[in-house]
Amino acid sequence: MSTPHFNLAVLISGNGSNLQALIDACASSALPNTRITHVISNRKAAYGLERAKKASIPTSYHNLVPYKKKHAETLDGAQVARAEYDADLAKIVLNLDPRPDVIVCAGWMHIVTPDFLNPIAEADIKIINLHPALPGEFAGAGAIERAWQAFQKGDIKRTGVMIHEVIAEVDAGKAIVTQEVPLREGESLEDLEQRIHGIEHELIVEGTRRTLATIKR
Numbered sequence: 001m002s003t004p005h006f007n008l009a010v011l012i013s014g015n016g017s018n019l020q021a022l023i024d025a026c027a028s029s030a031l032p033n034t035r036i037t038h039v040i041s042n043r044k045a046a047y048g049l050e051r052a053k054k055a056s057i058p059t060s061y062h063n064l065v066p067y068k069k070k071h072a073e074t075l076d077g078a079q080v081a082r083a084e085y086d087a088d089l090a091k092i093v094l095n096l097d098p099r100p101d102v103i104v105c106a107g108w109m110h111i112v113t114p115d116f117l118n119p120i121a122e123a124d125i126k127i128i129n130l131h132p133a134l135p136g137e138f139a140g141a142g143a144i145e146r147a148w149q150a151f152q153k154g155d156i157k158r159t160g161v162m163i164h165e166v167i168a169e170v171d172a173g174k175a176i177v178t179q180e181v182p183l184r185e186g187e188s189l190e191d192l193e194q195r196i197h198g199i200e201h202e203l204i205v206e207g208t209r210r211t212l213a214t215i216k217r
């Protein structure tokens with residue numbers, strides 16, 4: 001096999017089914033000459049860590065709680081803790097060898113601040129995120145359920161999935177790829193979630209591919 005030209009670091013917080021889609025894509029022609037060189041989770045119990053280990057991908061666990069405890073008595077402690085956590089997260093990424101070309105947030109449930117984004121941008125590392133909604137809609141956590149509830153109220157007829165660039169404002173970065181998902185009368189939230197997850201698994205690979213294609217070697 002030719003030496004991979006592109007390195008990915010993947011950030012997760014949970015099951016890791018989107019990470020698995022990327023693992024499988026790197027092993028196929030879907031993401032040629034590309035490898036996942038590190039997985040970072042902010043939750044110890046994230047099953048995605050097991051998926052990474054099964055694929056022999058190095059992992060790191062980086063949790064916010066020790067930072068919150070350290071600054072519990074600090075003025076604006078929550079903000080200071082988050083800033084320190086994010087700065088350390090950037091150091092973890094920048095100390096990786098090989099350094100990633102792209103960081104993929106695949107169910108990463110932590111809002112990163114400029115304390116993370118700025119050092120990453122200075123190192124010319126791109127960062128993208130999977131979000132189960134369309135640009136400008138349902139930003140933040142719980143997007144699928146919020147869209148399903150809006151459909152029940154008759155407010156919308158479709159939702160969607162996007163891969164977008166990560167900026168300080170949550171889920172507001174430039175869309176790289178989007179796909180609309182029509183909503184169906186009588187469909188349960190669970191069934192909608194399954195339908196959307198299937199689309200996510202395809203879009204996270206396509207969004208990563210398009211991002212890698214912009215990298216000048």
Ligand SMILES: Nc1nc2c(c(=O)[nH]1)N[C@@H](CN(C=O)c1ccc(C(=O)N[C@@H](CCC(=O)O)C(=O)O)cc1)CN2
Pocket residue numbers: 105108109110111112113129130131132139140141165166167168169170171172173
């Ligand atoms: N600065 C940015 N950070 C992140 C982005 C982004 O676009 N800009 N995307 C998110 C992913 N995400 C939605 O796609 C998202 C994840 C988590 C949250 C959130 O409210 N997190 C809470 C903690 C929730 C928890 O721990 O269960 C928080 O960070 O306080 C909103 C949106 C990744 N980060």
Ligand SMILES: NCC(=O)N[C@@H]1O[C@H](COP(=O)([O-])[O-])[C@@H](O)[C@H]1O
Pocket residue numbers: 012013014015016017018019048106107108130131132140141142143144197200
């Ligand atoms: N705001 C981001 C967000 O809500 N992401 C959600 O996290 C899940 C992660 O699943 P996974 O751990 O199985 O990949 C994804 O299905 C996605 O909808």
